[in-house]
Amino acid sequence: MARVRKVRTGWRKWVWRTLVAGVSALLLPVPVVLSLAVVQPPTTMIILKRAGERLAAGKRPVYPRRTVVSRDQIAPALRRAVLASEDDRFYLHFGFDLVEIDKALEKKRRGGRLRGASTLTQQVAKNIFLWEGRSFVRKGMEAYLTLWLELLLTKERILDLYLNLAEWGDGVFGAEAAARKHYRKPASKLTREEAARLAAILPSPLRWSPSGSVASFRSGAIMERMQYAAPKTEEALSPRGKR
DSSP: OHHHHHHHHHHHHHHHHHHHHHHHHHHTHHHHHHHTTTSOOSOOHHHHHHHHHHHHHTOSSSSOEEOOOOGGGSOHHHHHHHHHHHOTTTTTSSSSOHHHHHHHHHHHHTTOOOOOOOOHHHHHHHHHHOOSSOOHHHHHHHHHHHHHHHHHSOHHHHHHHHHHHOBOSTTEESHHHHHHHHHSSOGGGOOHHHHHHHHHTTTSTTTOOTTSHHHHHHHHHHHHHTTSOOOSSGGGGTTTOOO
16 A cells, blocks of 8 residues: 555656646746847857858858847838838737738638748747747747747837848848948938838848849838838728738
8 A cells, every 4th residue: 555655656746747847848938038128139040050051161250240239220211111021910910910821821722832921020939049940840839939029028129139130141130230231331321222122132131132133123012011100900001901
């Protein structure tokens, strides 16, 4: 009988320890995400990956260029252009844009190519914490981190993070480095057209240039959206039609 009680006690301890370990693992992102409310991450997983690629290719400098700047050091036009290009419903969703996901799935059902519907928050989660790829494990981790980012940070802070870590060319990360690389000026001095062209290459910054034909084509639609403030309510979409 004593042996049975001992086995039961051991089993309960094992279950309890497993439960504590599981909860601890689930809560592990909380202090890290909370720190992002006041500081920019010193590096990201994507930057480290690019540094490894540059080292292997013999490029210099090995570590990509990135200068972190404050919100008032980035032209408002670039903030609006990035939203217009990448996530115009940024203020309307909670990290996952169900409207865009539905559009992407509908296009796929009609025989088109499945396009991405990642929000800026998802991109921040991926760039800071994760690796590139489309595995279910990575997407699941991205979704979980996205929820914490949305719960613990303001929308404006998430946008600040994105603008300071987005990739804008080979070895170029963040708005300040992008503005100086492509336009020889600080990010605060970017014009509307320059901002639109930088935003236009975000889907594929290693293949496209702000001065190239793709940016010329895409920047027109971006500048059209930039005429309006980023919508913060569904009703605000009505002047230009819901997308």
